[in-house]
Amino acid sequence: MSGRFDGRVVAVTGAAAGLGRATARRLADEGAVVACIDIDLEGVEGVAKELNQGGRRARAYHCDVSDPTAVQETFAALTTDLGGLHALCNVAGIGMFSHTTEVRYEDWSRIIAVNLTGPFLTCQAAIPHLVRVKGNIVNVASDGGTKGLPFAAPYSASKGGLVMLTKSLAVELMPMGIRVNAVSPGGMQTEMTAGWRFPPDAPSELLARFITPFGVAAPEDVASVIAFVASDEACRLTGAVIAADGGTTA
Numbered sequence: 556m557s558g559r560f561d562g563r564v565v566a567v568t569g570a571a572a573g574l575g576r577a578t579a580r581r582l583a584d585e586g587a588v589v590a591c592i593d594i595d596l597e598g599v600e601g602v603a604k605e606l607n608q609g610g611r612r613a614r615a616y617h618c619d620v621s622d623p624t625a626v627q628e629t630f631a632a633l634t635t636d637l638g639g640l641h642a643l644c645n646v647a648g649i650g651m652f653s654h655t656t657e658v659r660y661e662d663w664s665r666i667i668a669v670n671l672t673g674p675f676l677t678c679q680a681a682i683p684h685l686v687r688v689k690g691n692i693v694n695v696a697s698d699g700g701t702k703g704l705p706f707a708a709p710y711s712a713s714k715g716g717l718v719m720l721t722k723s724l725a726v727e728l729m730p731m732g733i734r735v736n737a738v739s740p741g742g743m744q745t746e747m748t749a750g751w752r753f754p755p756d757a758p759s760e761l762l763a764r765f766i767t768p769f770g771v772a773a774p775e776d777v778a779s780v781i782a783f784v785a786s787d788e789a790c791r792l793t794g795a796v797i798a799a800d801g802g803t804t805a
């Protein structure tokens with residue numbers, strides 16, 4: 556690997572599983588010191604341990620990204636422990652499939668809290684540190700944030716909001732030299748999708764919106780896009796929403 560992140564500290568939320576874990580591994584392979592953040596303490600400690608044993612550098616942080624106090628404390632701790640922050644990758648996310656009429660208020664609220672409020676809070680906590688180094692932010696959206704997906708109204712709404720959070724911050728932070736972008740995957744083979752089920756009566760012609768001839772992605776194939784966007788090679792990229800969805804939004 557080229558060492559694009561040598562000497563840099565990168566925070567990755569959702570690092571215990573799926574795309575967050577693949578991103579933490581990729582960034583660490585390329586020289587980053589990775590702050591691995593997750594609500595799953597055991598899982599994220601396992602990922603940090605794996606990285607450190609492999610000669611890479613990482614540290615685990617237990618945090619619910621929807622909790623404002625926990626987010627402030629986590630970013631204060633990691634910037635002290637690791638000596639600053641050069642990039643933030645907001646990967647943590649949750650979702651479900653359901654007829655909209657059957658979504659419980661608690662499910663709507665939790666999905667918005669984790670997928671939209673969470674990145675807002677982590678950006679708030681990270682920006683004062685990113686300003687010092689002209690750092691950058693990568694938010695993980697979804698093809699469901701740029702096109703309608705059936706049976707996923709809370710999830711799609713949260714990701715559509717994240718796309719606009721990305722664009723708003725990109726404009727606001729331009730004068731400070733901070734880049735803010737989104738990477739927007741389609742279907743990936745992760746712990747998240749292993750647990751999702753369509754409503755049994757879902758019409759197959761609607762489910763076609765999830766499918767691409769490229770098939771379901773491996774998280775590593777999207778982590779490489781995140782790493783590119785977070786690297787200096789993407790220095791002209793800000794306010795962009797990069798579709799890494801195998802063409803589902805083409």
Ligand SMILES: NC(=O)c1ccc[n+]([C@@H]2O[C@H](COP(=O)([O-])OP(=O)(O)OC[C@H]3O[C@@H](n4cnc5c(N)ncnc54)[C@H](O)[C@@H]3O)[C@@H](O)[C@H]2O)c1
Binds near residue numbers: 573645647669743744
């Ligand atoms: N898997 C897909 O098909 C797919 C498609 C498009 C977009 N995405 C997005 O990619 C991102 C990663 O998804 P994934 O498939 O790897 O999911 P995953 O469930 O495999 O991993 C998500 C991680 O986020 C953590 N997490 C959940 N809630 C949290 C919270 N409140 N605070 C901190 N950490 C929390 C989980 O513990 C887990 O480790 C998500 O934002 C998801 O919406 C996934």
